Amino acid sequence: MCGIVGYIGNKEAYPVLINGLKRLEYRGYDSAGIAIINGDTRIYKCKGKVSDLETFVKNKDVSGSIGMGHTRWATHGEPNNVNAHPHKSQYGHFVVIHNGIIENYSRLKTKLEKRGYTFKSQTDTEILANLIEYIYLKGKVSGEIAVRLALTKVIGTYGLIVSCKEEQNQLIAARNGSPLVVGIGKKEYYIASDATPIVEYTNSVIYLNDNDVAIIKKDELTIKTIHNDKQIPKIQTLDLDIGEIEKGGFDHFMLKEIFEQPKAILDTFRGRMSANKTDIYLGGLYNVLPKLVEAKRIIIIGCGTSWHAGLVGEYLIEEYAKIPVEVEYASEFRYRKPIIYKDDIIIAISQSGETADTLAAIKLAQESGAIVLGICNVVGSSIPRLTDAGVYTHAGPEIGVASTKAFTSQVTILTMMAMLLGKKRNVLSQEEYKNLIAELTKTPDKIALILKHCENIKNIAAKYKDATNFLYLGRGYFFPVALEGALKLKEISYIHAEGYPAAEMKHGPIALIDEKMPVVVIATKDKSYEKIVSNIQEIKARKGVVIAVVTEGDTVIKNLADHVIEIPDSDQALAPLLTVVPLQLLSYYIAVMRGCNVDQPRNLAKSVTVE
Numbered sequence: 134m135c136g137i138v139g140y141i142g143n144k145e146a147y148p149v150l151i152n153g154l155k156r157l158e159y160r161g162y163d164s165a166g167i168a169i170i171n172g173d174t175r176i177y178k179c180k181g182k183v184s185d186l187e188t189f190v191k192n193k194d195v196s197g198s199i200g201m202g203h204t205r206w207a208t209h210g211e212p213n214n215v216n217a218h219p220h221k222s223q224y225g226h227f228v229v230i231h232n233g234i235i236e237n238y239s240r241l242k243t244k245l246e247k248r249g250y251t252f253k254s255q256t257d258t259e260i261l262a263n264l265i266e267y268i269y270l271k272g273k274v275s276g277e278i279a280v281r282l283a284l285t286k287v288i289g290t291y292g293l294i295v296s297c298k299e300e301q302n303q304l305i306a307a308r309n310g311s312p313l314v315v316g317i318g319k320k321e322y323y324i325a326s327d328a329t330p331i332v333e334y335t336n337s338v339i340y341l342n343d344n345d346v347a348i349i350k351k352d353e354l355t356i357k358t359i360h361n362d363k364q365i366p367k368i369q370t371l372d373l374d375i376g377e378i379e380k381g382g383f384d385h386f387m388l389k390e391i392f393e394q395p396k397a398i399l400d401t402f403r404g405r406m407s408a409n410k411t412d413i414y415l416g417g418l419y420n421v422l423p424k425l426v427e428a429k430r431i432i433i434i435g436c437g438t439s440w441h442a443g444l445v446g447e448y449l450i451e452e453y454a455k456i457p458v459e460v461e462y463a464s465e466f467r468y469r470k471p472i473i474y475k476d477d478i479i480i481a482i483s484q485s486g487e488t489a490d491t492l493a494a495i496k497l498a499q500e501s502g503a504i505v506l507g508i509c510n511v512v513g514s515s516i517p518r519l520t521d522a523g524v525y526t527h528a529g530p531e532i533g534v535a536s537t538k539a540f541t542s543q544v545t546i547l548t549m550m551a552m553l554l555g556k557k558r559n560v561l562s563q564e565e566y567k568n569l570i571a572e573l574t575k576t577p578d579k580i581a582l583i584l585k586h587c588e589n590i591k592n593i594a595a596k597y598k599d600a601t602n603f604l605y606l607g608r609g610y611f612f613p614v615a616l617e618g619a620l621k622l623k624e625i626s627y628i629h630a631e632g633y634p635a636a637e638m639k640h641g642p643i644a645l646i647d648e649k650m651p652v653v654v655i656a657t658k659d660k661s662y663e664k665i666v667s668n669i670q671e672i673k674a675r676k677g678v679v680i681a682v683v684t685e686g687d688t689v690i691k692n693l694a695d696h697v698i699e700i701p702d703s704d705q706a707l708a709p710l711l712t713v714v715p716l717q718l719l720s721y722y723i724a725v726m727r728g729c730n731v732d733q734p735r736n737l738a739k740s741v742t743v744e
């Protein structure tokens with residue numbers, strides 16, 4: 134979603150802002166803008182990409198060592214030049230960039246209109262800029278006080294940077310529900326909505342907390358709450374390498390991230406297994422482990438791909454640990470009246486750690502007294518800070534909007550959790566536990582093998598790139614994989630796709646099948662192999678095209694299906710980690726062949742920080 138970058142120091146702000154905005158492109162956006170503060174405040178903004186903004190500012194004055202930049206993902210008002218940020222207040226005293234949503238904007242707007250304010254844009258941000266200005270002029274207070282007072286009147290979420298015309302030596306940043314991180318340089322500070330624009334300059338950072346307001350001068354940083362209580366900043370060291378947020382020779386971040394999966398899974402194991410690989414340690418769960426082992430019920434919440442990982446988790450935990458599991462879309466859970474018991478364990482899964490629906494669902498669960506655990510990728514993000522305990526996936530930054538390595542590393546953590554709980558609850562014998570760990574450690578090499586044979590998948594993609602619909606089928610552990618395969622295709626190639634449990638096909642989707650319908654079937658050798666073979670026959674009998682993901686050496690399905698993609702043999706419960714990889718590649722190649730913007734698909738944002 135929207136991205137924020139700010140700079141105050143001794144160097145030229147423009148290159149920092151424009152590079153920062155490029156780093157933030159992955160979040161998803163539809164317009165971009167900057168403000169340079171240097172005597173007067175110059176605002177340049179336009180609909181489109183950061184490269185359009187660069188063209189727009191060519192030959193314009195961008196000199197100055199204080200500034201802010203923004204990429205906007207439209208919420209209030211269509212994407213256009215006027216609605217793009219920054220926004221200036223009516224009398225020009227304040228300039229604001231803002232992520233999030235001001236929920237009571239309509240009431241605030243009416244009040245300001247009664248006091249003579251008019252609005253150029255349709256954004257909630259312009260209302261905020263004017264509210265700050267109104268308080269500033271009426272109360273004759275400092276810019277900082279005006280910002281803080283205005284924020285006490287706001288209902289909603291924000292991450293913002295404000296500059297006041299009369300106090301040009303400082304930027305004011307504030308956060309509530311929309312992340313902001315401050316990077317500390319030598320007599321300079323960087324501000325951003327995530328660490329990616331900062332990492333090339335410094336690895337010393339402070340993550341703002343909700344209700345924090347940072348008053349930032351080039352050689353001084355003060356953090357208070359909106360109610361003026363001084364806060365002691367907690368300086369942290371970023372564990373992020375610049376190389377990790379670059380394409381490293383790949384055409385797209387998504388492809389790089391698909392190919393990074395063997396390493397991402399290894400990094401997820403790292404330090405979490407005994408040297409002889411016979412035991413699992415999940416340090417982040419240490420304090421809650423006794424309660425987890427005794428849990429009567431686990432509820433997993435998440436959105437999109439993280440929800441799919443949760444479904445795999447349900448199968449794993451119920452099989453290995455015999456604890457009942459429910460998996461819920463966070464966006465549904467938070468708005469219905471779920472029954473949550475004090476002794477329930479909630480597991481929130483999120484790559485970004487910032488998804489608004491998941492955060493709200495966590496808060497709801499916490500109100501009921503349940504323990505909430507997080508499985509997140511982005512270190513220091515909101516979910517790990519909010520939850521009682523948790524585990525980081527350590528997949529490294531995921532820049533492509535379509536989640537790939539985040540999924541496999543989430544499933545890796547869930548697999549490890551299920552095994553550990555199974556052992557502690559005596560569902561798994563020591564021997565079974567040991568064998569499963571050994572099997573899991575072979576996964577990275579098996580994925581590497583699948584990746585080696587990507588040409589076959591590319592050829593299949595070339596054949597079906599113009600299809601208008603796809604069906605994905607799987608049974609048991611592979612039903613969530615089918616859902617994930619369909620989601621990947623939809624989001625990056627804009628082809629309609631549906632994931633279905635293979636046995637459900639006869640209850641409806643079979644009506645869709647004809648010679649134009651490619652059906653991707655996950656059909657590895659496991660206990661429902663015979664049944665899936667029958668499903669393939671049913672599809673072929675109706676002239677459907679079958680692309681089957683099979684266990685290497687399979688000859689039966691090879692004779693039935695139009696195309697097969699082989700994967701190495703594996704325990705069924707661990708095979709989601711393998712079977713998903715060809716589906717990721719298939720979507721990737723199809724999207725590239727259709728000329729789609731794979732890393733920044735239309736309308737999508739990397740982390741969905743609004744409801």
Ligand code: M6R
Pocket residue numbers: 436437438439482483484485486487488491534535536537620621624737739740741
């Ligand atoms: O950051 P999160 O894991 O909480 O994000 C959840 C979804 O928004 C995300 O998985 C989304 O569905 C991806 N674009 C899927 O590829």
